[in-house]
Amino acid sequence: MKSINVGVIGTGSISAMHLQSYQKHANANLLAVCDLNEERAQRAAEKYGATKVYTDYNELLADPDIDAVSICTWNNTHAEISIAALNAGKHVLVEKPLCRTVEEALQVQEAVKSSGKLLQVGFVRRYDPNAQMLREFADKGEFGDIYFAKASSIRRLGNPGGWFSDIERSGGGPLIDIGVHVIDLCWYMMGRPKPVAVSANTYRKLGNRSNVRNLSFYKAADYDAEKNTVEDMANAMIRFENGASLLVDVSFTLHSKENLQSVKLYGDKGGFEIDPEVSIVTEKHDTIINIQPQTDNKGFDFDAAFQSEVNHFISCIENGTTPLSPVEDGVEIMKILCGIYESAEKGAEVLL
Ligand SMILES: NC(=O)c1ccc[n+]([C@@H]2O[C@H](COP(=O)([O-])OP(=O)(O)OC[C@H]3O[C@@H](n4cnc5c(N)ncnc54)[C@H](O)[C@@H]3O)[C@@H](O)[C@H]2O)c1
Numbered sequence: 241m242k243s244i245n246v247g248v249i250g251t252g253s254i255s256a257m258h259l260q261s262y263q264k265h266a267n268a269n270l271l272a273v274c275d276l277n278e279e280r281a282q283r284a285a286e287k288y289g290a291t292k293v294y295t296d297y298n299e300l301l302a303d304p305d306i307d308a309v310s311i312c313t314w315n316n317t318h319a320e321i322s323i324a325a326l327n328a329g330k331h332v333l334v335e336k337p338l339c340r341t342v343e344e345a346l347q348v349q350e351a352v353k354s355s356g357k358l359l360q361v362g363f364v365r366r367y368d369p370n371a372q373m374l375r376e377f378a379d380k381g382e383f384g385d386i387y388f389a390k391a392s393s394i395r396r397l398g399n400p401g402g403w404f405s406d407i408e409r410s411g412g413g414p415l416i417d418i419g420v421h422v423i424d425l426c427w428y429m430m431g432r433p434k435p436v437a438v439s440a441n442t443y444r445k446l447g448n449r450s451n452v453r454n455l456s457f458y459k460a461a462d463y464d465a466e467k468n469t470v471e472d473m474a475n476a477m478i479r480f481e482n483g484a485s486l487l488v489d490v491s492f493t494l495h496s497k498e499n500l501q502s503v504k505l506y507g508d509k510g511g512f513e514i515d516p517e518v519s520i521v522t523e524k525h526d527t528i529i530n531i532q533p534q535t536d537n538k539g540f541d542f543d544a545a546f547q548s549e550v551n552h553f554i555s556c557i558e559n560g561t562t563p564l565s566p567v568e569d570g571v572e573i574m575k576i577l578c579g580i581y582e583s584a585e586k587g588a589e590v591l592l
Pocket residue numbers: 249250251252253254255274275276277280295297311312313314315317335336337362364402403417459460461462
């Protein structure tokens with residue numbers, strides 16, 4: 241089978257996960273990389289064996305040898321580069337969040353339709369082996385009707401700075417950056433019910449706390465603590481058409497004793513936890529049973545999840561199948577995220 245020639249646009253921090261996954265894929269050929277920062281692109285090309293280096297993504301997209309791209313740039317460029325790539329006849333794997341607004345998301349969706357090319361949203365949590373295992377359990381009715389989910393992604397200190405904390409380029413703070421992961425994961429596990437209402441709060445109380453010493457955290461490739469125009473904490477209650485609800489809280493910083501990563505879902509036949517560790521709760525013969533599934537990793541496996549995301553992307557291209565995280569899901573998640581920001585601003589529930 242002809243191998244798929246890939247270009248990676250944006251060679252900052254997270255691109256390494258894409259680059260190494262393509263490098264390890266037997267039928268993907270990492271052909272080109274692109275970054276505004278030429279030196280960074282050059283370094284990535286050398287490390288992962290790409291032969292072409294670009295600083296203008298339009299030039300990469302004009303390269304007829306390239307079949308597909310990963311977009312690992314700032315959030316404000318996701319829609320623009322996705323649309324340009326689709327119109328240039330390339331398949332697209334775009335990092336989360338799909339973009340910054342519902343309007344942008346609908347424009348990307350339109351480009352997917354008109355181009356006939358494939359777009360996969362990088363909702364990497366879905367691709368983790370444990371998530372796939374639990375999704376299968378849910379599909380087989382193990383948990384019954386999942387009516388409540390609760391997720392926390394609390395960093396006590398972890399504003400990544402640079403573009404992440406510049407609302408123009410990021411579209412928001414911890415909600416759009418890390419909240420997107422757990423909201424999508426819960427929504428996917430719940431069977432993607434239609435969101436109907438959101439009630440939320442965002443806070444700008446602590447700033448980025450770049451004064452704090454002795455603790456390290458994830459940083460943008462061009463870390464800069466100078467500008468911080470995003471929220472440092474958000475919480476939300478999301479209601480769905482089927483009566484289910486999702487409660488979520490996220491932060492870049494909070495006076496929390498420790499970081500907290502927790503994803504729990506509850507159905508009428510059983511419950512389960514994904515973060516921090518996989519477990520299942522059920523009832524048998526009038527006794528509550530806690531089950532510990534035996535899998536390679538108890539928690540989220542970064543490398544395995546990105547490899548599985550990339551494997552899925554290549555396989556969808558080869559087979560012409562729709563990805564597990566299609567553009568439509570990116571649009572729905574943007575509706576929820578933007579609804580949360582709108583509700584917080586209005587101080588009232590927002591109907592979606
Ligand atoms: N899936 C995950 O778990 C995960 C984790 C971190 C980041 N991300 C997402 O990945 C994306 C990148 O995040 P990051 O942490 O790598 O940021 P980063 O700042 O480390 O890297 C971004 C890179 O994109 C380059 N860039 C920006 N605009 C460009 C353009 N128009 N053309 C070419 N290059 C451009 C920058 O020069 C930089 O090198 C973001 O959308 C972020 O939300 C996803």
